Amino acid sequence: MEIQQINDTRRGYFEAIEDGKEAGKMTYTWAGDSKFIIDHTEVSEGFNGKGVGKKLVMAAVEYARTNNLKIIPLCPFAKSVFDKVEEIRDVLFS
DSSP states (O other): OEEEEEEOSSEEEEEEEETTEEEEEEEEEEOSSSEEEEEEEEEOTTOTTTTHHHHHHHHHHHHHHHTTOEEEEOSHHHHHHHHHOGGGGGGBOO
């Protein structure tokens, strides 16, 4: 599974692609220069239960760490991943 990121000055998204099909997508909106809000995560039918959503959140965490950014997980799914996985909370905006 490949995770791609599309980003512009105001918003962007992470997209999971498998065998040429979109497996899932997670959108975000910039909140200033140093943080972004994960506002929606969706997994395509047929990919449920395969960890696609978590892979998208982990890609966002990696991006945040690499670029010294913070994340505000407004999306209930993304928030649940942050609640369950303690070792990624270093990128949480508090």
